[in-house]
Amino acid sequence: MTTTTATQWIEACAADDIDEEDVIRFDHDGRTYAIYRSPDDEYYATDGLCTHEQIHLADGLVMDHIIECPKHNGRFDYRTGQAKGAPVCVNLKTYPVRIDGDKVLLGLA
Amino acid sequence: MTVSTTPRDYSLIGRDTRLAEENGLAAAQWYQCPIPRKELKELMKRSDGPALRDTAIWFATLFLSGLGGYYFWGTWWAVPFFAVYGILYGSASDSRWHECSHGTAFKTRWMNDVVYHIACFMILREPTVWRWSHTRHHTDTIIVGRDPEIAVPRPPDILGILLNLFALKSSYVAMKKLLLHATGRLNEEEKTYIPEMERAKVYWIARLYLAIFAAVAIWCFAIGSILPAMFIGLPTLYGAPFVVIFGLTQHAGLDEDVLDHRLNSRTVYMNPIYRFLYLNMNYHVEHHMFPMVPYHALPKLHAAIKADCPKPYNGLWEAYAEIIPTLLRQVREPGYFVERQLPDPNKAVPHNHGTQFVSVVPAE
Ligand code: FES
Numbered sequence: 001m002t003t004t005t006a007t008q009w010i011e012a013c014a015a016d017d018i019d020e021e022d023v024i025r026f027d028h029d030g031r032t033y034a035i036y037r038s039p040d041d042e043y044y045a046t047d048g049l050c051t052h053e054q055i056h057l058a059d060g061l062v063m064d065h066i067i068e069c070p071k072h073n074g075r076f077d078y079r080t081g082q083a084k085g086a087p088v089c090v091n092l093k094t095y096p097v098r099i100d101g102d103k104v105l106l107g108l109a
Numbered sequence: 110m111t112v113s114t115t116p117r118d119y120s121l122i123g124r125d126t127r128l129a130e131e132n133g134l135a136a137a138q139w140y141q142c143p144i145p146r147k148e149l150k151e152l153m154k155r156s157d158g159p160a161l162r163d164t165a166i167w168f169a170t171l172f173l174s175g176l177g178g179y180y181f182w183g184t185w186w187a188v189p190f191f192a193v194y195g196i197l198y199g200s201a202s203d204s205r206w207h208e209c210s211h212g213t214a215f216k217t218r219w220m221n222d223v224v225y226h227i228a229c230f231m232i233l234r235e236p237t238v239w240r241w242s243h244t245r246h247h248t249d250t251i252i253v254g255r256d257p258e259i260a261v262p263r264p265p266d267i268l269g270i271l272l273n274l275f276a277l278k279s280s281y282v283a284m285k286k287l288l289l290h291a292t293g294r295l296n297e298e299e300k301t302y303i304p305e306m307e308r309a310k311v312y313w314i315a316r317l318y319l320a321i322f323a324a325v326a327i328w329c330f331a332i333g334s335i336l337p338a339m340f341i342g343l344p345t346l347y348g349a350p351f352v353v354i355f356g357l358t359q360h361a362g363l364d365e366d367v368l369d370h371r372l373n374s375r376t377v378y379m380n381p382i383y384r385f386l387y388l389n390m391n392y393h394v395e396h397h398m399f400p401m402v403p404y405h406a407l408p409k410l411h412a413a414i415k416a417d418c419p420k421p422y423n424g425l426w427e428a429y430a431e432i433i434p435t436l437l438r439q440v441r442e443p444g445y446f447v448e449r450q451l452p453d454p455n456k457a458v459p460h461n462h463g464t465q466f467v468s469v470v471p472a473e
Contacts, residue, residue, distance in 0.1 A: 022150070053136050053248060054136070060401065061150070061153045061154075061155075061401055063155065063216075068212075068401065070399075070400070070401050071247065071248065071400070072211075072244045072247055072248070072400070073211050073212045073213065073400065073401060075212075086237075086240060086241070086307060087240070087241065087244045089304060089306060
């Protein structure tokens with residue numbers, strides 16, 4: 001993913017707000033995002049809604065680097081946004097994430 | 110006053126499809142019982158262990174009963190062995206394709222896929238078609254005009270239900286669809302839920318199924334015996350009763366067009382043998398409300414949310430004491446349904462009671 005100098009870093013949550021291997025929802029400016037903390041303690045962000053139907057991924061299950069949608073169990077790799085097969089066919093948009101002290105910052109263009 | 114009703118349109122491309130969309134019932138927000146995220150996460154956790162154990166028991170009992178049927182073939186002793194083989198093949202496959210289609214039975218993806226394909230063949234459900242129809246069933250559970258898996262449209266087809274105790278109607282429909290798909294076509298309804306990119310798979314698997322059935326038929330003719338078909342193909346029919354016996358408890362006779370699974374689904378307590386055959390799908394309210402929870406965790410999920418759900422049914426007898434009279438009454442009165450009592454009616458999602466789109470007119 002390329003980020004430009006126009007990237008705006010928005011404070012999304014505290015690093016501790018997300019358990020390891022879990023996800024939370026973050027709403028900003030009329031849009032919804034999903035912020036993940038992986039088992040290896042890295043942070044990632046994607047669009048918050050599944051690309052199959054408009055379901056919040058933050059209600060889903062994180063397994064390793066996969067987020068499974070709570071509605072029909074569609075799976076994405078949240079690091080790349082890649083859809084891993086039916087019923088999800090369209091990739092998720094991903095966003096850069098930065099840790100600043102104990103804050104998780106989300107990079108929005 | 111006698112009333113007559115305009116029949117509902119259960120097709121996915123008709124009047125009720127349009128009405129469901131206009132009324133916000135398509136891909137809508139559904140009620141969920143409150144449950145802390147930590148607890149739900151624990152319940153959603155995947156593991157291979159329970160499904161490996163249940164699959165090993167399933168295959169071992171299939172093998173042993175099949176062996177008995179083969180050994181005693183030509184005597185009456187073969188009957189109980191084939192009865193067991195048939196139920197494991199034709200009925201137990203129902204819950205197996207279902208659980209694996211959700212990808213929750215096993216933790217390991219390929220294990221779900223392997224069992225999914227085997228079970229789909231056994232119950233004669235084309236894997237790609239049913240994966241997508243079941244997806245829609247979960248989006249729009251018992252929403253008329255949207256859900257392709259409404260087992261008992263109103264008025265109920267009682268003869269069809271009885272025929273399906275041996276999968277006669279369902280297999281006839283499935284064979285017609287196989288033939289259609291093998292020629293590279295879908296029907297108009299299937300086009301509404303199977304995406305373009307998945308369709309080639311449908312056609313090739315249909316051809317494969319037909320090739321297997323043709324091979325078994327040729328084998329039977331070659332040896333002058335139906336024995337091969339007793340193992341592959343026919344058990345879909347003679348082993349089917351529990352597909353209907355268990356399956357009808359899920360939604361039959363309950364409300365339509367309601368965005369709350371507590372009102373359109375049943376949870377029925379069952380004994381451990383039935384729960385093995387049915388992989389805990391008797392916890393059907395729970396399954397629909399939280400489809401991410403694997404079958405082996407459904408009893409715990411049930412305990413976690415039961416205070417917010419209607420009273421479960423205490424066994425198949427109690428469920429059928431309600432279902433049979435309801436379906437018989439719906440033959441005459443299609444607008445009738447069983448209204449489940451919620452513990453806190455104030456927490457119900459506003460709904461249409463399934464009759465909103467039925468115009469009631471005085472009879473002449
Ligand atoms: S809504 Fe996410 S998989 Fe269907």
